[in-house]
Amino acid sequence: MSHYLPRLGLALRALLRARRTAALATRDAAGGTPFASMVPFAIDTAARRIVLHVSGLAAHTGNMAADPHVALLVAAAEQDGAPVHDLPRVTLEALATTPEPGSDAWTSARAAYLARFPEAEPMTALADFRFVTLALTGARQVAGFGSARSVSADELAVLIEAD
Numbered sequence: 001m002s003h004y005l006p007r008l009g010l011a012l013r014a015l016l017r018a019r020r021t022a023a024l025a026t027r028d029a030a031g032g033t034p035f036a037s038m039v040p041f042a043i044d045t046a047a048r049r050i051v052l053h054v055s056g057l058a059a060h061t062g063n064m065a066a067d068p069h070v071a072l073l074v075a076a077a078e079q080d081g082a083p084v085h086d087l088p089r090v091t092l093e094a095l096a097t098t099p100e101p102g103s104d105a106w107t108s109a110r111a112a113y114l115a116r117f118p119e120a121e122p123m124t125a126l127a128d129f130r131f132v133t134l135a136l137t138g139a140r141q142v143a144g145f146g147s148a149r150s151v152s153a154d155e156l157a158v159l160i161e162a163d
Contacts, residue, residue, distance in 0.1 A: 011143050012151065013159045015088050016043060016074060020116065024052070025071040026063035035063055040120075041072065044112035048157045050094065050134040051109045053120060057128060064096040064132060072134065086145045092156070094134035101130075109133050136160070 024039045037060045042051040050072065054061045064070060075089035099105035109131040114121055123129050139151040151159075 008141060008143050008147070008149060009151075009155060009159055011088060012090055012139075012141050015076060015090060016160065019074050019076070023073040023075075024060055025073070026060045027067050027069070028059070029062045029066035035059060039072075040117060041074075042113040042116040043160050044108050044133065045161050046112075047105065047108050047133065048136075048161055049109070050092065050136065050160075051113045052096075052132040052134065053113050053117075053123065053129055054132055055128050056130065061130070061132075065098070068096040070094050070096050070134065083145070088143050090139050090141045090151075092134070092136055093138045094136050096132050096134055098130055098132050105133065106131055 020040055021038055022041050023036050026035050026037075027033070028035045037058070039052050039054065039060070043049075044051050054064075056062075070093075072092040072094060073089065074092065076087050078084060078087065097105075099109055110124060113131065114124070136156040137153050139156055140148065141151050142148045
């Protein structure tokens with residue numbers, strides 16, 4: 001489906017497609033304190049969701065099971081000599097769910113993840129690992145110094161769907 005995207009929407013789409021890792025923010029399941037970790041992510045354009053593949057042993061996995069409200073920070077890479085305050089970045093707000101293995105949602109998540117990370121295929125067979133999908137509920141985009149905006153869930157859905 002083709003949609004018109006404004007300049008900042010196109011910049012956000014490009015950022016999400018260019019970066020493969022993000023900082024995942026969850027709340028500690030035991031004490032509710034903030035917890036951040038690095039995660040690889042893929043985009044399931046068909047389901048309009050972000051896909052993570054996580055270990056059951058990871059702290060963030062237990063945190064998401066206890067409280068599905070998460071944030072995902074995706075930032076452009078630093079460039080030598082360029083001001084860091086000008087780095088394009090977005091904080092995505094989302095609700096995390098774990099699709100049932102073998103379900104349509106799981107199959108779609110797996111396909112999207114392996115399209116981006118084919119080397120992870122052996123890990124998808126490990127019983128300890130699972131797919132987590134993030135339904136985007138909003139975002140805060142900084143496209144550069146002095147260029148920030150809030151992004152609705154509806155616009156995010158359009159941004160991450162297939163061209």
